[in-house]
Amino acid sequence: MRVELVYCPAPHACERIELELAEGATLADALRASGLAERHGLAAEALDAGIWGRVQPPQTVLRDGDRVELYRPLTVDPKEARRQRYRGGR
Template identity: 55%
Template sequence: MAPVDNPRPLPVIVAYSAGPRELDMVELSLPPGSTAMDALNASGLLARHGLGSVDQVTVGIWMKLRPLDTLLRPHDRVEIYRPLKVDPKEARRQRYRKNKA
């Protein structure tokens, strides 16, 4: 008998933080060969948070920037990054000035 070609689904998580201490995560089971773009489209997070289209967001996998055509591996976490409101260096300066006073 020939082996049955039944590829296992690919478990991944798509995560987005709309603000400090807010986290919206969606667990997905995608077909093998799926990309970060496939995960974003399947998650529904873009529409739920009004983030626009897939090509308007910056994404990463496990805290490393990755292009949308990156192939996913089992248990990857695709992260949608929001733009910074304040430059981290400037925020540090402001905290220093505030604590110094």
């Protein structure tokens, strides 16, 4: 089974890895196989991950062709960022 794993460590930077996994592999298996957590110094259990834009638990079984996405924690609340842009635009 083939899946794609995507992680954006910084704005405008994207790392994409295609993985070949056994049938019945889970989201956690894909993360381990990719080595992204170790390469970027991330705590694998603290990461939010999803499939096709929807957050899923680590034990979710993957299907052939799935796109697994790892999400960075927000640095600024989106509402606060909008307020700051509005104030700066006056």
